[in-house]
Amino acid sequence: MSELIEGKPGQRYLLMGNQAIARGALEAGVSVAAGYPGTPSSEIIENLAKVADEANMYVEWSSNEKVAAEVAAAASFAGLRSLCVMKQNGVNVASDFLLHLVGGGTRGGMVIVPCDDPGALSSINEGESRHFARMLEIPLLEPGDFQEAKDMVKWAFELSEQIGNLVMLRSVTRLSHASGSVKLGALPENRPRARFRHGGFVLDPQEGAVTSAPVAYKHVLQQEKLEKAESLFEDCPFNTYTGPENPELLVITSSACNLYCREAIEILGVSDRAGLLKLGTTWPLPKKLIRTHLENCSKVLVVEEVIPFLEENLKVLAAELAMEIGPRTIFAKRDKTIPSVGEMNPDYVIAALVKIFDLSYEAAPADYVEKAGLCVMAGAPGRDLTFCPGCPHRASYWTLHNVLALDNRDGFICGDIGCYSLGMRETGYYALKTMHAMGSGTGLASGFGKLDQFGMDQPIVAVSGDSTFFHSVIPALVNAVHYNADITLVVFDNSGTAMTGFQPHPGLEVDAMGHDAPSIDIESVCRAVGAQTTVCDPFDMELTRDILLEKITGKNGVQVLIFKQSCALSPEKKGKPRYEMHLDENICIGENCGCNKLCTRVFKCPGLNWDEKNQHARIDEVICAGCGVCASVCPTGAITKKERA
Amino acid sequence: MQIYGPGELLDDVLQTGLCISCGACVHLCPYFATWRGKTAMMFSCDRKQGRCHAFCPKTEVDLDQLSSKANNADYTGAPMGAYQQVFMARAGDKSGGGDFQDGGTVSALVRFALETGRIDAAVLTGRNGLMPSPGLVTHSGEVAAFAGSKYTAAPTLVSLNDGIKQGYGRMGVVGTPCQMTAVAQMRSNPMQDSDFSDPVALTIGLFCTWALDARGLLAFMEKRAPEEEILKIRIPPPPAGILVLETQSRTIEIPLDDIRSLVPEGCRVCPDMTAEWADVSVGAMEGEDGWNTLVVRSEKGLKLAEDAASAGYIVLADFPETSLSHLNTAAAAKKKRAFDRACSQGLVNTEKGGRAVLRVNKQALEKMISEPGGIHE
Amino acid sequence: MTAAANLLSDPFNLVITGVGGQGNVLASRVLGSMLTQKGYSVTIGETFGASQRGGSVMSHLRISSKGTWSPQIPKGRAHVVVSLEPTEALRVLYEYGNPDVYVLCNTRPVHSIAVISGQFKYPEQDELRQWIRDLSAKAWFLEATGAAMAMGNAIFANIMMIGALSAADILPVDKDTFKDAVSNMMAADKVSVNCDAFARGADMLLAEGISGA
Numbered sequence A: 001m002s003e004l005i006e007g008k009p010g011q012r013y014l015l016m017g018n019q020a021i022a023r024g025a026l027e028a029g030v031s032v033a034a035g036y037p038g039t040p041s042s043e044i045i046e047n048l049a050k051v052a053d054e055a056n057m058y059v060e061w062s063s064n065e066k067v068a069a070e071v072a073a074a075a076s077f078a079g080l081r082s083l084c085v086m087k088q089n090g091v092n093v094a095s096d097f098l099l100h101l102v103g104g105g106t107r108g109g110m111v112i113v114p115c116d117d118p119g120a121l122s123s124i125n126e127g128e129s130r131h132f133a134r135m136l137e138i139p140l141l142e143p144g145d146f147q148e149a150k151d152m153v154k155w156a157f158e159l160s161e162q163i164g165n166l167v168m169l170r171s172v173t174r175l176s177h178a179s180g181s182v183k184l185g186a187l188p189e190n191r192p193r194a195r196f197r198h199g200g201f202v203l204d205p206q207e208g209a210v211t212s213a214p215v216a217y218k219h220v221l222q223q224e225k226l227e228k229a230e231s232l233f234e235d236c237p238f239n240t241y242t243g244p245e246n247p248e249l250l251v252i253t254s255s256a257c258n259l260y261c262r263e264a265i266e267i268l269g270v271s272d273r274a275g276l277l278k279l280g281t282t283w284p285l286p287k288k289l290i291r292t293h294l295e296n297c298s299k300v301l302v303v304e305e306v307i308p309f310l311e312e313n314l315k316v317l318a319a320e321l322a323m324e325i326g327p328r329t330i331f332a333k334r335d336k337t338i339p340s341v342g343e344m345n346p347d348y349v350i351a352a353l354v355k356i357f358d359l360s361y362e363a364a365p366a367d368y369v370e371k372a373g374l375c376v377m378a379g380a381p382g383r384d385l386t387f388c389p390g391c392p393h394r395a396s397y398w399t400l401h402n403v404l405a406l407d408n409r410d411g412f413i414c415g416d417i418g419c420y421s422l423g424m425r426e427t428g429y430y431a432l433k434t435m436h437a438m439g440s441g442t443g444l445a446s447g448f449g450k451l452d453q454f455g456m457d458q459p460i461v462a463v464s465g466d467s468t469f470f471h472s473v474i475p476a477l478v479n480a481v482h483y484n485a486d487i488t489l490v491v492f493d494n495s496g497t498a499m500t501g502f503q504p505h506p507g508l509e510v511d512a513m514g515h516d517a518p519s520i521d522i523e524s525v526c527r528a529v530g531a532q533t534t535v536c537d538p539f540d541m542e543l544t545r546d547i548l549l550e551k552i553t554g555k556n557g558v559q560v561l562i563f564k565q566s567c568a569l570s571p572e573k574k575g576k577p578r579y580e581m582h583l584d585e586n587i588c589i590g591e592n593c594g595c596n597k598l599c600t601r602v603f604k605c606p607g608l609n610w611d612e613k614n615q616h617a618r619i620d621e622v623i624c625a626g627c628g629v630c631a632s633v634c635p636t637g638a639i640t641k642k643e644r645a
Numbered sequence B: 001m002q003i004y005g006p007g008e009l010l011d012d013v014l015q016t017g018l019c020i021s022c023g024a025c026v027h028l029c030p031y032f033a034t035w036r037g038k039t040a041m042m043f044s045c046d047r048k049q050g051r052c053h054a055f056c057p058k059t060e061v062d063l064d065q066l067s068s069k070a071n072n073a074d075y076t077g078a079p080m081g082a083y084q085q086v087f088m089a090r091a092g093d094k095s096g097g098g099d100f101q102d103g104g105t106v107s108a109l110v111r112f113a114l115e116t117g118r119i120d121a122a123v124l125t126g127r128n129g130l131m132p133s134p135g136l137v138t139h140s141g142e143v144a145a146f147a148g149s150k151y152t153a154a155p156t157l158v159s160l161n162d163g164i165k166q167g168y169g170r171m172g173v174v175g176t177p178c179q180m181t182a183v184a185q186m187r188s189n190p191m192q193d194s195d196f197s198d199p200v201a202l203t204i205g206l207f208c209t210w211a212l213d214a215r216g217l218l219a220f221m222e223k224r225a226p227e228e229e230i231l232k233i234r235i236p237p238p239p240a241g242i243l244v245l246e247t248q249s250r251t252i253e254i255p256l257d258d259i260r261s262l263v264p265e266g267c268r269v270c271p272d273m274t275a276e277w278a279d280v281s282v283g284a285m286e287g288e289d290g291w292n293t294l295v296v297r298s299e300k301g302l303k304l305a306e307d308a309a310s311a312g313y314i315v316l317a318d319f320p321e322t323s324l325s326h327l328n329t330a331a332a333a334k335k336k337r338a339f340d341r342a343c344s345q346g347l348v349n350t351e352k353g354g355r356a357v358l359r360v361n362k363q364a365l366e367k368m369i370s371e372p373g374g375i376h377e
Numbered sequence C: 001m002t003a004a005a006n007l008l009s010d011p012f013n014l015v016i017t018g019v020g021g022q023g024n025v026l027a028s029r030v031l032g033s034m035l036t037q038k039g040y041s042v043t044i045g046e047t048f049g050a051s052q053r054g055g056s057v058m059s060h061l062r063i064s065s066k067g068t069w070s071p072q073i074p075k076g077r078a079h080v081v082v083s084l085e086p087t088e089a090l091r092v093l094y095e096y097g098n099p100d101v102y103v104l105c106n107t108r109p110v111h112s113i114a115v116i117s118g119q120f121k122y123p124e125q126d127e128l129r130q131w132i133r134d135l136s137a138k139a140w141f142l143e144a145t146g147a148a149m150a151m152g153n154a155i156f157a158n159i160m161m162i163g164a165l166s167a168a169d170i171l172p173v174d175k176d177t178f179k180d181a182v183s184n185m186m187a188a189d190k191v192s193v194n195c196d197a198f199a200r201g202a203d204m205l206l207a208e209g210i211s212g213a
């Protein structure tokens, strides 16, 4: 979006939370930004990458989050401001480095932005990053709206430089992926020159070597930095209070929950009874500020998502203060006033307030809700996620599923993270049987592959996306080869990080900023580590099946099969169907024995439809992407394809 | 005969180990496929009734229905089924020779049928290493390549289904008794398809006491002889009790007791030793190497044997009485074993909606399970 | 930027719903920019993950002269539902509807795999319309996808629905605001066809009658 760099200071723009964060980084004069794609974080790097040349920045999609953190830290060591960005799971990956980094400290301001996904809207766990701030003993900031998402970034950089350590700024899906009005600030003119100073006294934080040792000494320094941050938090402008001086109930919250609380208080009309303390700095908690507010009320409601982080930290403070100010009643997650899993919304806060204040509230008339509920049951069939029409994964899983069925030894697939995780669901024929972290499919397969000693005779297949391959499959693959595990790794090479919107990865000839870059060939990597490697096109289903059958039969050590076919949504394919598809209604045998609707009932490409009235399948020309695959699926030859001019 | 769908086939046959991998259900539709000697169901097909179930020789086989179709009478339980005549036979001078299992009668009859236009294609079973590999043959010159018995369960009938798709309408099928049962059921048009026409013009059954699981045999042999070196497998008639493996360099004898565990469950409930539903049935000839036992059942089979003999494709000779008695004893013993086992598992004439493997009239059943040694007609 | 005119309610809550791939997100961005230009403070909440993968996709627009609101509309508080797919309208009404809500509905069904595979039956059009009418104060049914295909690409249905909304006299937006907004968002060669789609949508609504059904 052009306003990211062309927007006029002082003007308001409708920005997505991630854009606001990116703009904040630009306003802070960040020089280097690195990340790994992951919903809901991706647009931050994406937007910065687009303007990198104009803004004189360096922006990269690193091969994984740990590398991203390292790349960003290098810039910091050289005196530049740097940003690293990832989704919540990425912090787990980066944490090994981060724990070392924070012990040694940073130089140029460095901010890590994890985007958490409460409710796991696009994740497979609800893990969150706030507790990492506590573990890493670094300050944690949480923007409470879109304006703050921008403004806090700049503040975070300043804080980082003031204390000489990493600062975490945590966003969540409902900020990152929501949009709101943001008033822009000015962009800086110049950036510092990069120089890593290492010739000074070894313990000098600005001139010496950078490391977390000697630990006892550095750890003390690190905690002093945290104490300094806490004292700065006491009058941080992002901690705000609205409400009566002595409220009946003090609501303490942070992040997107701020907006939910505000709205709930307004809807229930209890602004004269409930005060809202919105914290922008949630670790360490500013003790004096909290004390002031606790002194003025006896009941507290803590509203937050996922783990009771704020609640527990607050309770520690409350316990410490109890002798002086007396005990406080705290409603939160542990007493179930607030749900302990899933994301929050205004209605949960309304429910909590209704309970505490003993009010009554009806979102919509009960008879309306009942009627609507019946209509949904009768009239709104579920919409499970599916692979897109023309998606290579559908063809790939069709073949994988059929090959394992044919093989008849109860083989299974260890899955991984990406679009192809949908292989666990109907659209992937339930072919995936394990799904964990990035790269775990291959690691698990490597382990399964050694269980033949204990009588296991099932074929083992792992799958990985191309981006995942670079992220963390390589070490697992090396392990499997070295220990001669009998496994087949299928790499779905669809030429991009499709799940999160086509970010480039090291296998492509272009980098995040759109510059030419040397590509790393997956096939060569696999061969180089000693795996027998074959490349094929999953749309050529017969050949793919035969190769795969051969690979999983017998004990052959690590076999790699690279399925090369780009994503249906990739820029080179989208809107450009390869084939004109035709379905001959006279040949289609539909529900009869010999087919029984294989294409619609089982294969289930959304481009196909069942015509109930005329009892035959149809191609839905609005949806069909013209990939031609269903022509290979139909057993009667009713579906045919013709290459488009 | 009761017809169910693929769900029941999965429950009753594929998942119970009764499947003999005959291939009758394979390629009827995309749901069934065969790979390395095993039949697999790829996805479930929700149909309540299907040809897959109707053709399968390991579920809901109604012997009386088969018998009334073939012989216009209820099943009698006679050890060798209904037949007209038994001969000693072997390939004649016109047969072209070959590396036959026994007398080469089967290969010779197939050649003759092809050359005289009695059939337009033949469904035969070759091998690829130790894996059986069915094929469809249209030229008599190709027949010899399929000679020799593969003592493994084979998906032979895939080639029949493929032949139908390719438009052949007068095919000859060579197969084991279970395969002949499937073919007979298929030819009776059990689903009453309106556009059905019988694609089979000749059936040549092979005698069979049991077959081995192909994958099991391969794994068993792995340690004994390289797959690609195996030239021929023989099972000399009792009381030898061995399986003989001829390789390029040596001959290996394996006691049958060592491989009995490789016999699939499907064979253990199979009551048919002499391929009762074929036009002719062919087996080894006791005590006469290089000859076959030839059982002629139908008019068509008799005419074929006579014509082939007078054309010099096969040579016929009288069948010795003592051999017939031995044959009957062996066939009756197989029936008793099979029905005893099937009955004990509740798989015969199951009532109240329960599904059976075999159905047969009471009298015949009594007879089969009460005649331990088998008695002559 | 003009000063924000009065809204029927403040915040005014609008849901745009549809199925992944229908251009829901673009529609909400366009409408959001149009209203931002008009001086309103707009908050948009989106569900993204399913956006390209056949799942239900919903955008919540909060339009206000007072500031930022929760990106999730509280239950039962939608004022307008713009639905790119009829059964999705039902799903949204169940959660966010109320007897006073207005619905603009594209009538073209998008079958989910549960329907394609025969596990569920897609409801009849008449039935669907009746249900939506029963659950709303006003409802308009437009065959936007058909009209979009006549223009050469089904994807224009999203813009047509925004055009229709502009004609329904609910929000202070018109084709000029639209043109300004898309000129900032799209390549120049796409602007005119999108303006056509917008106008076509407005015409379709007027043909249905401003008072809905």
Ligand SMILES: Cc1cc2nc3c(=O)[nH]c(=O)nc-3n(C[C@H](O)[C@H](O)[C@H](O)COP(=O)(O)OP(=O)(O)OC[C@H]3O[C@@H](n4cnc5c(N)ncnc54)[C@H](O)[C@@H]3O)c2cc1C
Binding pocket: B099, B100, B101, B102, B103, B104, B105, B106, B107, B108, B123, B124, B125, B126, B132, B146, B147, B148, B149, B150, B151, B152, B153, B154, B156, B174, B175, B176, B206, B207, B208, B209, B210, B211, B212, B282, B283, B284, B285, B292, B293
């Ligand atoms: C599994 C099996 C078990 C047998 N058990 C006995 C037995 O117990 N007693 C007995 O007397 N005879 C048995 N036979 C028959 C015997 O081995 C000979 O096949 C028969 O005598 C015919 O000999 P031939 O020389 O005429 O055959 P050939 O002229 O050599 O022709 C053999 C024919 O058998 C077919 N064939 C080979 N293997 C198979 C298979 N697995 N499934 C279907 N068709 C196949 C081929 O298509 C070929 O046309 C068995 C055969 C098989 C396949």
Ligand code: SF4
Binding pocket: A583, A587, A588, A589, A590, A591, A595, A596, A597, A598, A599, A600, A616, A617, A633, A634, A635, A636, A637, A638, A639
């Ligand atoms: S797979 Fe072919 S024959 Fe079967 S329903 Fe689809 S189009 Fe018809």
Ligand code: SF4
Binding pocket: A389, A390, A391, A581, A605, A606, A607, A608, A619, A623, A624, A625, A626, A627, A628, A629, A630, A631
């Ligand atoms: S060609 Fe067939 S498989 Fe491919 S998108 Fe169209 S309907 Fe789906």
Ligand code: SF4
Binding pocket: A592, A593, A594, A595, A596, B005, B006, B028, B029, B030, B031, B032, B045, B046, B047, B049, B050, B051, B052, B053
């Ligand atoms: S019923 Fe017909 S289509 Fe279904 S599995 Fe059986 S043979 Fe195939």
Ligand code: SF4
Binding pocket: B009, B013, B014, B018, B019, B020, B021, B022, B023, B024, B025, B026, B039, B052, B055, B056, B057, B058, B182
């Ligand atoms: S015995 Fe034959 S027909 Fe029956 S399931 Fe097995 S392969 Fe199919």
